[in-house]
Amino acid sequence: MLEKRAAEFQLDEEVREKTVKEPFDSQYRCGALLGSGGFGSVFSGQRLCDGLQVAIKQISSDRVQQWARLPGEVGPVPMEIALLQRLAEVGGHGGVVRMLDWFEVEGRGFLLVMERPPHGQDLFDFITERGALPERLTLRFFRQIVEGLRFLHAHGVVHRDIKDENIVVDTRTLDVKIIDFGSGAPLKETPYSEFEGTLGLQPPEWIVSQAYEAVPLTVWSLGVLLFDMVCGDIPFERDQDIVAAAPVFTRRVSKECQSLIRWCLSYRPEERPTLEEILSHPWMGGGEAEEEEEEHSSLPSQSL
Structure with a gap:
């Protein structure tokens, strides 16, 4: 298909x-x-x-x-x-x-x-200014990103470089957009044999076998991004750490959030969730109204 x-x-x-x-x-x-x-x-x-x-x-x-x-x-x-x-x-x-x-x-x-969002700031700078984000704010961002990726895949596009620098946050509305399709490609079921994304964010299968598939690559990137948001930095810096696929949490993170991150960062591509399975994960079930109230109260007013 x-x-x-x-x-x-x-x-x-x-x-x-x-x-x-x-x-x-x-x-x-x-x-x-x-x-x-x-x-x-x-x-x-x-x-x-x-x-x-x-x-x-x-x-x-x-x-x-x-x-x-x-x-x-x-x-x-x-x-x-x-x-x-x-x-x-x-x-x-x-x-x-x-x-x-x-x-x-x-x-x-x-x-x-x-x-161009009128009050846009890329997520890298957003995290740099504020440090690790509260889980409810992270959840608001993450849900929007996953839904955006579902739209891309449904219309035959794979981004291949999902990271904080390629997410823009509207600091007034807390809505986010996926940007920069310079590494993108038509979506296919067969493996890709070229890596167009950011070095250091590649999945283990690329390091080991110089090949990867679209959905497992995307989900690995989402695991890295989710860790980045709740801990304030990416989980891996070196190839050997990526291949070990064992993130070490540097901040207090709920068990549900940790379980989703570890699932996305499974070493074996076939063991990672689909985007639909991510959306069905227990951590993703937070209430919208409570999220918005806590998110706005958790951000310094001068930053908005």
């Missing part, structure tokens, strides 16, 4: 009318640099027609690792654009960043115009 979705994604021959759109500079204003890395650079931006604040990701063509073809386009586009376009066409999801537009600009490569 997953292979079929991936094939549909790659081979979709639906004829779409290609419209000529206005150039980037006549629609958007590019602002200050927000961050940069191996993928390219991200700038603040504004849509000129209505003043909407956006994020503009610039990708140099020579840095693109994977290419794809979109119906109606003459040349190939970065896989990231193809994946985000696919998600936009099915309506998007509240827990996943939305691509609003994209452009290929001579001399600048590809420009991706993304939605």
